[in-house]
Amino acid sequence: MLWTILILTAVGLVCAVLITLTYRFLPKEPESLKKAEAINANLPGMNCGACGYPGCFAYAQALSADKKVFFSNTCATVLQDEDMLAGLESALDMKVDKSALNKKAVVACSGNCGNVGSYTGVGSCKTASKLLSGFKRCPYSCLGLGDCIKVCPSNAIRINIRTKVAVVDPDRCTGCGLCVAECPRNIISLVPADTKVVFLCSYKDIRDIPGREKCESGCIGCRKCYKACPNEAIIWNRETAMPEFDQDKCTGCGECIAACPHGKIMLLSDVAKKIKE
Amino acid sequence: MSQLKEISPGKKFWVEFVKGIVVTNPVFVLVLGLCPALAVTSSIDNALGMGAGVIFVLLCSNIIISLIRKITPDMVRIPVFIVVIATFVTILSLVFEAYIPPLYESLGIYLALIVVNCIILGRAEAFAQKNPVLYSIADAFGIGIGFTVSLLLVSLFREILGTGSLSIFGFTLFSIPVLSETPMAFFIMPPGAFLVLGLLLALFRWLGVLKNE
């Protein structure tokens, strides 16, 4: 009995002394690592890589070195999560203006350009776009093979069954920008979350109005939206013959949407409806 | 855990208890405590014995850790937990050795390895050191029973397939005609343990238990 207690105490004591000694006499651990760990606790931890760093911990290390990184390489997931953002703000000792960084992805194509032939290759936009012209008539069209769906970490993209075009659900989109980088046709872009209307066509060539050979519902530069706008929020770009929208002046009144003969203009909040079509 | 604060203490006891069995089933959902789930599930008896042992250790250690949670320095937290757990495991193994030697023999080193069972340390770390004693008891029971149920489930398949019959404490419940003569010995061997657990994991996922998480 006595030995039991004695030995146990002795071993415990020796161990405790050893640990204390190592703890005391070895050099202190780097401060940055500690800080990075504290920051990492406030990151989502899904290591999606959208911020441009290989993983959340690497991002945390970068943040601990320079907190401005958060503005240049914003973690979109944190931005969506109140708790996480608050935690990160306190960990980094800074304030984030959420609305300025909050973005949504929009696929600027509304389909309808039709196929030029039956594509027999791999079911990936990147692969199809390596063919001479893809398999769609319009070289600026969404191929609809869903490469963006595969990379989306928040499951916000669907292919519209009718138009075979990818549609981003703004409610789910965190604006991480992975799909923007993925799209081989470069037709996905990030817009500020408070954008009111979006324009769903990327065609940049001079349009052949009577033949409309590329796309049945492509923007033909009719300028109806430009004329309809009561707030002068639409600027007509003469080079591309397409409208541009001044989001500050736009009130989201919907006049241009009603005016567009092909439904190319849409309220950002309505984009999600297209998914359910 | 934040949303549970409004619930009355009595109700929370049950919530924690049920959660331990189903939603956070240690073996099939949290995938913890794999070592005993594979090693001692070749028969129902062993599974029951191990389950009882784990419940005992989990309960005692949860109580003690919950009690001393405010006076434990953070730096030596883990060693303290381990010492507490190891003490109860030693007590347990002495009790088993004295009263049920056959079970003690068949559990072998796995009884001692309860010390490093991730479930116990994990609960100490994740729950007992943050919650008062009562909830810690509920948690211990919930997790412990969940663990025992998982062990029983695995051993059920392994014993029936591996021996062709099912028996508890030497009392044969039933036996399958052909299989009991030429049992599928594969299932009481190590590979069978991996296979059964793998398939059960897949089954649990397929049934959508994970979706509740």
Add this chain to the structure above:
Amino acid sequence: MNIVSRKPRFVSGLKLKENKKSEHSPILLIPPPSRVIIPMQMHTGAECSLLVQRGDSVKTGQLIAESDSFVSANIHSTITGTVKSILKTVSPATSTIISAVEIVSKSAQQQTGDAQDSDAAGALYEDEVVFDNSASIKSVEEFRAFLKKIDSEQAPGLIQKIKAAGIVGLGGAAFPTHVKLSVPEGKKIDTVILNGCECEPYITADHRLMLEQGMEILAGAYIIFKILNPQKVIIAIENNKEDAIKNLADIIKELGIEHIFSISALPSRYPMGAEKTLIKNILKRKVPVGGLPLNVGVVVQNVSTAKAIFDAVAYDKPLIERVITVTGDIEKPLNLMVRIGTLVKDLKDYFGVLKEKPYDIIFGGPMTGFSVANMNFPIVKGNGCVLVKQGEKLVEKNCIRCGKCVSVCPMNLMPLMYGTYAKNNMWEQCSDYYIECCIECGSCAYVCPSAIPLVGYIKTGKAVIARKK
């Protein structure tokens, strides 16, 4: 000295069904088309910027686009007419969107409606600079005289002429020839290989050219010889073109230039005509990964390019036309001398009807060519073949890891890995398995029992990796 070397060689590679349907039809000279569409990038390298505007009238051979970039080639108008429009099209070289210029001949503009082809063709020659297709060396004496003339010229001047003519490699890669011939300081070229292998099935353009214009090819080769001053020039021809080998050997013998030129008859295996494989099989030298043939002292030029070089130096004729093979499941497989920019559908009168449906319209050979959606695409400089083929719809199945692709790969790669990794977007692993080394010969996809479109995956992988860098 034996001109033709027939060393027995152990070569790896595929034995493909040759299908050289147009082998015996002579090169047909056709009148210029009434309209052409000329893309601004028909070569490896930077896109050219346009020198003309909408409504300008241009003449055949007039420079219409050039670029400041080192790796680029001039572009000339190939008919006389008016610039009708400047439009966007998809570059055959990079699959990116580039500008193109549409030129319509005056007669075609005046005569709306059903213009008689013969009339239009007659009208075309009115005020254009005429380049006679058949203007070439008629006799040995003429040839000797030409060689003398070349001997008196300097290399930089010759390269300048080639550059002005906008010549690119006509074998398919369309690498600007003047760049290839401008060997950097300190590099010594000891061998020039004239590539007449034409290892892909169906194509016969080079074959016919070697039969019909052997002297011009040799004269062009002599110009290359003069520029680079190597020890020897080897003409590589696969042994399924014995008549071409004999023709060239006879000419060499007659001219007595055996000390420079020799012919290497190679077994007919795919991909024999690929630069790296060719150098390995003839000279046993390995071009390093990421390197050029000149790293091992070799320059490879296609026989058609040699012919174009001859035209440029002898007549100052820019690259406005080339020989193409129109073949496949059509009525009349044939070889045509066509203007660059001619739309395929304008050639339909010559090759007749398509036989089977559905079609796969391919620019280039069956192994490396690319599908186009319709016949509204123009012939470009690097395009030696239009193949209209019955389309096969293959169902891609799981890779069974049979290793056939590994054993046929001329670059010693493991193509199956690209398929599996690309399918899962794991591009870094593709790069671990050296996807950059692939020459896209298509051998792997040809043998794959699971019909996996490996080349498609590889092209994608390369593009993604290039983008990430």
Add this chain to the structure above:
Amino acid sequence: MNNSTSLITIFIGMVLINNMVLTKFLGLCPFFGVSKKLGNAISMGVAVTLVMLLASLATAIIHNYILIPFNVEFMNIIIYILVIASLVQIVEITIRRTNILLYNALGIYLPLITTNCAVLGITLINASAGFSILQSIVSAIGAGVGFTLVLIIMSGIRERLEIAEIPKSMRGLPVAFITAAFLALAFMGFGGLL
């Protein structure tokens, strides 16, 4: 006392026949957790082998010179775990403070090792087999090598499973378990190999 067993027998037995992971089910958490990438698997294997070696050495000394003479062998569990936990803590702090690169490569696995039943398991096995100090060391190295070997094989397989079209509910752990089942099955072929 079992001092007659030859060292080579102990080693091969620990590596192939009584493999820690495949027959004794020890160290499963790191086996499934760290076997996704080959590089991590090797680091983990090395770390575990190292800790096993140190722990076996320490516990063998304690067992043979303290517990047996004072006849308190029943206390082995608590003493061992104390020693192992302290050992791991010391190693972790040392690596973390002295070599940050090594810590990034190896250190993140160290907390896992504290609760790795393989380490406690090997010391208990050594104690119950009555091994001498030298035998304990060999047995620990064998166990570590066996663990590393299986971990490496598993990581190779799992890199391939990552690109396989596994049924959805089986992806990840379930199929890893089934793979382990086949590995265990294949390793049964080594039975009696001494």
Add this chain to the structure above:
Amino acid sequence: MDSKIDETKLIDSGEVYIAHPPHIWGGFSTAKVMYIVLAALALPSAAAVYFFGPRALYLIIVSMATALLTEFAIKKLRKKPFYMDGSALITGLLFALVLPPRIPFWMAIIGAAFSIAIAKEAFGGLGFNIFNPALAGRAFLAICFPAAMTSWYLPAKWFVPGYAAADAITSASPLSESYIYEGTRAALYKDLFFGNIAGSIGETSALAILIGGIILIVLRLIDWRIPAVYIGTVALGSLIFGNDVLFQVLSGGLMIGAFFMATDYVTSPVTGAGRIVFALGAGIITLLIRNFGSLPEGVAFSILIMNAFTPLIDKYVRPKPFGFVKKIAKKDGK
């Protein structure tokens, strides 16, 4: 066939195919490969029936049918297309060929179903399995039913009139220690070569396997390296260990293992060098198990163990790319 083809029509009717190069295909499909392998296995199967009677045939049929049905059922369950590519049939046939002649049918059914369901489909089906399904099934049965899986019988002269199958004589496997051959050494070799000996139904006739294997090698469907190196290693090793080389090579499942199991595309390395490593490893493990292990036969386990190493071999033993220079590759890679 109208002579005027309207391009606009062509475009919309989907009559133009757009595909990546190459536009021609060798046409040697997976199914073709599989059926040729099946045909090559016909000879060993015939030998099995010749030596072990109609029961061997039933065993083959039961096992192939189970394999096919299991694959079909699982593909339907997973809502994946089911291709009649013959891979399940090969698994079923190979599995049957390595069973003892008198194993109960229900055991064969369990084994075949295990092969397909667990060893193959759980990993994702054809092309993704890590372990050779037929061998995994056999190893499973060997552990499950050790008694049934090791009761061997001498070949029965069932086709001789008046011979009752019930009189089948039990015998030890030639490789086990208790095996005694009554006759000359030469007669033993002859029996081993032609297959007139106790063993699994398909593995006894070395001749039949050799013919089938050589056909496949000539057709370039299997790589000669694997059987050559595998058998060579075992032969050389036997020589070193002082065993009877010819006996070691011809007896047991070595021949069928080397020609038909180890050469399985999916579970063996893809490169030539990798295949040599694979076969070498399998040979060494076979030797170890035969000479030191408690099991008489090690082919199945050695191939399974090397299957586990295959991903690593594929990762590290691979050909040097053409013109590979380390410096340039580094620059390109990163």
